[in-house]
Amino acid sequence: MQTDLKNRRLRLLKTHCPELEISTEKAVLESHGCDWTRFRTPDATVVVFPRSTDDVTRLVGVAAKHRIPLVPSGGRTGLSGGAIAPAGEVVVSFDQMRRIIDYNAVDRTLTVEPGVVTQAIQEYARQKNLYYPVSFASEGSSQIGGNIATNAGGIRVLRYGLTRDQVVGLKIVDGRAELIECNSGLVKNASGYDLRHLFIGSEGTLGLIVEAMLRLSDPPAPSRVMLLAVSSLEGMMTVFRQFNDALTLTAFEFLSGAAMSYVRAGHGLPEPMDTEAPYYALLEFDCADPDTEDLALQRFEYCLDEGFVLDGVISQSEAQAAELWRYREGISEAITRYTPYKNDLSVRISKIPDYLHALDQLAKSRYPEYEVLWYGHFGDGNLHMNILKPEDMPVEEFEKACARVNPDVFELTRTHHGSISAEHGIGLLKQNYLSYTRSDADIERMRGIKAVFDPMNIMNPGKLLG
Ligand code: MLT
Ligand code: ZN
Numbered sequence: 205m206q207t208d209l210k211n212r213r214l215r216l217l218k219t220h221c222p223e224l225e226i227s228t229e230k231a232v233l234e235s236h237g238c239d240w241t242r243f244r245t246p247d248a249t250v251v252v253f254p255r256s257t258d259d260v261t262r263l264v265g266v267a268a269k270h271r272i273p274l275v276p277s278g279g280r281t282g283l284s285g286g287a288i289a290p291a292g293e294v295v296v297s298f299d300q301m302r303r304i305i306d307y308n309a310v311d312r313t314l315t316v317e318p319g320v321v322t323q324a325i326q327e328y329a330r331q332k333n334l335y336y337p338v339s340f341a342s343e344g345s346s347q348i349g350g351n352i353a354t355n356a357g358g359i360r361v362l363r364y365g366l367t368r369d370q371v372v373g374l375k376i377v378d379g380r381a382e383l384i385e386c387n388s389g390l391v392k393n394a395s396g397y398d399l400r401h402l403f404i405g406s407e408g409t410l411g412l413i414v415e416a417m418l419r420l421s422d423p424p425a426p427s428r429v430m431l432l433a434v435s436s437l438e439g440m441m442t443v444f445r446q447f448n449d450a451l452t453l454t455a456f457e458f459l460s461g462a463a464m465s466y467v468r469a470g471h472g473l474p475e476p477m478d479t480e481a482p483y484y485a486l487l488e489f490d491c492a493d494p495d496t497e498d499l500a501l502q503r504f505e506y507c508l509d510e511g512f513v514l515d516g517v518i519s520q521s522e523a524q525a526a527e528l529w530r531y532r533e534g535i536s537e538a539i540t541r542y543t544p545y546k547n548d549l550s551v552r553i554s555k556i557p558d559y560l561h562a563l564d565q566l567a568k569s570r571y572p573e574y575e576v577l578w579y580g581h582f583g584d585g586n587l588h589m590n591i592l593k594p595e596d597m598p599v600e601e602f603e604k605a606c607a608r609v610n611p612d613v614f615e616l617t618r619t620h621h622g623s624i625s626a627e628h629g630i631g632l633l634k635q636n637y638l639s640y641t642r643s644d645a646d647i648e649r650m651r652g653i654k655a656v657f658d659p660m661n662i663m664n665p666g667k668l669l670g
Contacts, residue, residue: 206292209292210249210250210292213249213250213270213272213292213294214226214228214249214250216266216270216272217250217252217263217266217272217294220262220266221252221259221262221263221266223259224252224253224254224259224262224263225252225253225254225255225300226250226251226252226253227250227251227253228249228250228251232251233246233248233250233251233295234246235280236248236251236277236280236295236297237251237275237277237288237289237293237295238280238287238288238289239277239280239281239282239283239285239286239287239288240280240281240282240283240342240540241282241283241284241285241288241631241632241633242543242599243285243545243599243603243633244285244288244290244632244633245290246288246289246290247289247290247291247292248275248289248292248293248294248295249292249293249294250294250295251277251294251295251297252294252295252296252297253297253299253300254296254298254300254301255300255301256301257375257377257383257414257415260296260377260412260414261377261381261383262381263294263296264377264378264379264381264412264662265381267294267660267662268379268380268381268660268662271660271661271662272293272294272662273291273292273293273294273661273662273664273665273666274293274294274295274296274412274662274663274664275287275288275289275293275294275295275296275408275664276296276298276349276350276353276408276412276413276664277289277295277296277297277298278298278318278319278346278347278348278349278350278351278353279321279322279342279345279346279347279350280345280350281342281345281346281350282350282354282628282629282631283546283548283628284548284625284628284629284630284631284632284633284634285631285632285633285667286353286354286407286408286629286630286631286632286664286667286668287350287408287631288631288632290632290666291666293665296412297319298317298318298319298347298349299319300319301317301318301319301414302317302319302320302321302324303316303317303320304316304317304320304324304328305317305415307328307332308389309332311389312334312419312420312421313372313373313389313417313418313419313420314328314329314336314417314418314420315373315415315416315417315418316348316415316416316417316418317349317414317415318347318348318349318350318352318412318413318414318415318416319347319348319349320347320348321343321344321345321346321347321348322336322338322339322340322343322344322346322347322348322351322356323343323344325348325418326339326343329420330423332420333423334420334421334422334423335420335421335422335423335424336370336418336420336421337360337363337364337370337421337424338351338356338357338358338360338364338366338367338370339358339359339360340356340357340358340359341533341534341536341537342536343358348416348418349412349413349416351367352367352371352374352403352404352413352416353403353404353405353406353407353408353413354367354405354407354627354628354629355367355368355404355405355627356627357581357584357586357626357627358581358627359455359457359488359532359533359581360454360455360488361581361583361584361586362453362454362455362456362581362583362584363452363453363454363455364421364454366627367404368401368404368405369419370418370419371400371404371416371417371418371419372387372389372390372391372417372418372419373385373386373387373388373389373390373400373415373416373417374386374387374400374403374404374413374415374416374417375413375414375415375416376403376410376411376412376413376414377411377412377414378410378411378657378658378663379410379411379657379658379659379660379661379662379663380657380658380659383414384399384411386398386399386400386403387400387417388417389417402653402657405629406668407629407630407631407664407667407668408663408664408667409654409658409663409664409665409667409668409669410653410654410657410658410663411657411658411663412663424454424490425452425490425491425492426490426491426492427454427488427489427490427491427525428488428489428491428497428500428518428519428525429486429487429488429518429519429524429525429528429529430485430486430487430488430489430500430504430516430517430518430519430528431476431477431484431485431486431516431517431528431531432484432485432486432487432504432507432513432515432516433477433479433480433481433483433484433513433514433515433516434458434481434482434483434484434485434512434513434514435481435482435483435511435512435513435514436482436483436512437483437556437557437560437561438512438557439483439507439511439512439513440458440483440485440512440556440557440582441554441556441557442507442510442512443485443507443512443513444456444485444553444582444583446503446506446507447487447489447500447503448583450499450500450502450503451489451490451491451496451499451500451503452489452490453487453488453489453583454488454489454490455486455487455488455581455583456485456486456487456488456581456582456583457485457486457487457532457579457580457581457582457583458483458484458485458486458578458579458580458582459483459484459486459531459532459535459578459579460482460483460484460577460578460579461480461481461482461483461484462575462576462577462578463535463577463578463579463590464476464484464531466535466538466539466542466577467530467531467532467534467535467538468531469538470534470535470537470538470539471530471534471537471538473530473531473534476517476528476531477515477516477517478515479514479515481514481515484531485582486528486529486531486532488525497518500518501518504516504518532579535577535579539577539590539592542592542593543592543593543599543602544577544590544591544592544593545590545591545593545602545603545606546588546589546590546628547588547589547610547613547624548586548587548588548589548625548626548627548628549563549586549587549588549589549613549617549622549623549624549625549626550584550585550586550587550622550623550626550627551585551587551617551620551621551622551623552585552621552622553582553583553584553585555585555620555621555622556582556585556587558620559587559616559617559620559622560578560587562616562620563587563589563613563616564576564578566609566612566613566616567589567591567609570609570612571591571605571606571609573594574591574592574593574594574606575591575592576589576590576591576592577589577590577592578590581626581627585622585626586626586627587626589613591606610637611637611640614637614640614641615640617640617641618640618641622641623641624637624638624640624641625641629668630667630668631667631668632666632667635667635668635669635670636670638668638669638670647669650668650669651669654669
């Protein structure tokens with residue numbers, strides 16, 4: 205990006221928003237101009253730190269008038285490049301908007317600023333003897349604004365739904381610098397288009413979230429976690445059905461044997477059981493009494509007798525449950541050093557075995573020289589395909605090689621009526637493939653919606669729709 209243009213943007217901001225905290229420090233530009241995605245280099249002009257909705261509105265007004273592109277930045281844990289600023293953009297960090305604004309015990313709602321960290325929301329809810337159910341490995345750093353902008357999913361979707369299902373009110377400053385208030389906490393509201401849901405999952409391309417009202421749930425029942433060694437994908441489906449029919453599942457995750465090896469090596473975890481298997485299932489279920497545990501053990505025995513399951517362990521304490529979760533939640537971090545190329549795919553649950561077999565065949569024939577790991581949220585149909593970069597291969601070459609096979613992966617996804625992005629978003633990395641999941645007419649409709657809220661194209665330009 206040309207220095208002249210960057211200087212002009214900086215000058216305009218300093219002149220028109222003199223009260224705004226800004227940073228042009230190299231380290232801040234690099235850290236805040238980027239998310240967890242590899243494969244792209246940040247080149248932000250400046251990082252700004254608004255402290256209030258007024259600050260955001262003023263900033264967007266100046267940006268709209270002078271066509272300054274803005275990139276929203278939360279906890280920067282995204283994996284599709286949605287928070288990368290690669291072309292001299294102004295990064296809008298919500299690190300200074302971290303207040304919990306209101307808790308309403310009758311409505312069971314929590315109103316927060318966008319920079320509140322997901323885990324802080326979970327903890328706040330717990331103190332009130334309630335529950336914020338959206339949970340995933342990066343919840344200790346990710347911010348609620350980013351969760352909403354990407355409609356974050358995670359591990360308990362099969363029971364509690366996505367972030368979308370928890371948001372009962374939203375305030376947005378759109379690309380026209382107008383404050384839009386959506387729904388204000390109503391449970392029922394049949395007054396026309398629910399704009400809230402347009403902003404959720406829009407990846408910051410329509411406006412900046414400045415406030416959110418979240419629904420809190422009943423506290424969860426006591427639970428148990430089981431880790432099962434599973435003999436095949438068909439076996440996994442049977443195990444899922446057996447347990448899902450008998451128990452109230454809160455999670456049903458899976459990992460391949462290779463993913464198990466990497467997570468163990470990466471975190472120094474012991475063998476979870478004596479038997480090795482091609483796949484592992486990690487289940488969590490409500491278990492308030494011994495009868496429920498007996499029921500779970502009966503289903504386990506049945507799966508063992510029929511050969512679907514080869515071995516298994518069940519938690520007897522919260523500490524043991526947390527230890528078992530590490531085999532699943534620790535994978536992403538354990539493989540970071542292999543610069544994985546990630547595809548985040550989904551199909552209907554019933555289609556997983558067919559789809560995964562076909563994908564695995566494709567990966568073996570087209571990526572014979574790479575290691576491909578599978579893990580994900582089996583219980584909601586979300587599969588994470590991770591291709592590991594050989595140590596001596598340059599990153600650009602590796603990305604190109606992986607991208608060459610993408611059309612085949614996504615064509616297979618299309619024929620299985622799936623999605624090329626289940627929960628990581630389209631961002632910068634997947635926009636060339638959007639048409640494998642959305643029709644041309646749909647993409648045109650999305651462009652039309654963007655033009656309504658962001659006519660100057662200043663809201664995270666270049667992301668999602670390209
Ligand atoms: C996960 O399920 O572990 C996350 O989506 C992160 C990842 O896919 O690596
Ligand atoms: Zn995931």
